[in-house]
Amino acid sequence: MRTALPATATPPAPRLRLRLGTAVGISVLLSQLTSPGLLLAACAAGLLLALAASANGVLPLHSLLRRIASVNLFVAMLWLTLPWALQGGGPQWSEAGAHHALLISLRTNAVALGCMALLAGLDAFAIARAAAGLGLPSRLARLLVLTVRYLGVLDDTRRRIDLAMRARGFRPGANRRTVAVLAQQLALILVHAMLRAERVDLALRARAFATAPQPATRAPRPWRWAAGTAALCLGSSLLWLLR
Structure with missing residues (x-):
């Protein structure tokens, strides 16, 4: 069990x-x-x-x-x-x-x-x-999430391409042939990244993903801005004293 x-x-x-x-x-x-x-x-x-x-x-x-x-x-x-x-x-x-x-x-x-x-x-x-x-634009937040998510996908693609190259007898060395093959590998990874980006865009649109920012529903809280301003002033004062 x-x-x-x-x-x-x-x-x-x-x-x-x-x-x-x-x-x-x-x-x-x-x-x-x-x-x-x-x-x-x-x-x-x-x-x-x-x-x-x-x-x-x-x-x-x-x-x-x-x-x-x-x-x-x-x-x-x-x-x-x-x-x-x-x-x-x-x-x-x-x-x-x-x-x-x-x-x-x-x-x-x-x-x-x-x-x-x-x-x-x-x-x-x-x-x-x-x-x-904390105030980061929603588009940048979504871009951060997608970047971290698909960096792993691109690394997995690189490993699979590297495995396929080694299965075909490729052995890296300090020569012009290795540089050419690695350049082709990088180009292939970029092509895979472009195709993956197109599929992700289609999947997001199929799920009614909206790029326009949504209106804020939370009530404004002035005390947060006051606390942040006070913390900034206190930090600046401590920095001036420590210098």
């Missing part, structure tokens, strides 16, 4: 909007900090929050480590280029470039860890709904 898996409950819409708004606000504030000590403290706080989310089962530990590794791969590439300056005798170490690379590295990790902790357990559809609730 098969047992049904427990379904993960989606958080309420106000909580989703609060989490997304907090993540955006914290990201903006962290991007303006210029003190390495404060940024390092923010990284430590974000890491603790991310580990707490992982301990609660919301964010798996292997997924957290994989995301941190992908972020720091970009940071490592940054350290290979930014701290060096081209002088007459060749590349030389630049203190100013190293300082900027340190600030960018700390900001990137602090923002990434904060967003991982605050948005843990949310998929693209929940984030799109929360963004639409």
